[in-house]
Amino acid sequence: MTGEIDKGLRLLRNQGAEYRLDGIEREVRRRIEAGKAEAAGGQTWPMQLAVTCGSLLLGIFVAQLAGVSVMPEPPSSEVIVLSDDSAVAPSVILEGGI
Helix, strand or coil: HHHHHHHHHHHHHHHCCCCCCCCHHHHHHHHHHHHHHHCCCCCCCCHHHHHHHHHHHHHHHHCCCCCCCCCCCCHHHHHHCCHHHHHCHHHHHHHHCC
């Protein structure tokens, strides 16, 4: 790699000063912008929108298959009464539940 760079620099040195460098920065910027537009393929937002919507729909589908509700339901009173901590509740102790 270094040899190629040295070779290129030697070739440039031997070329002489006949090349004009007046608009080189403008030309480099033009090529960079053209490369960006070509790499992006024009407008990419339709593809990004399609991928986002597709992933949201896939997530909802997988959640429905797994039985996960979008909005979790609050625990019912039976779950609260039958939980592990209910044995030490004052009402259970008063009734002799322990």
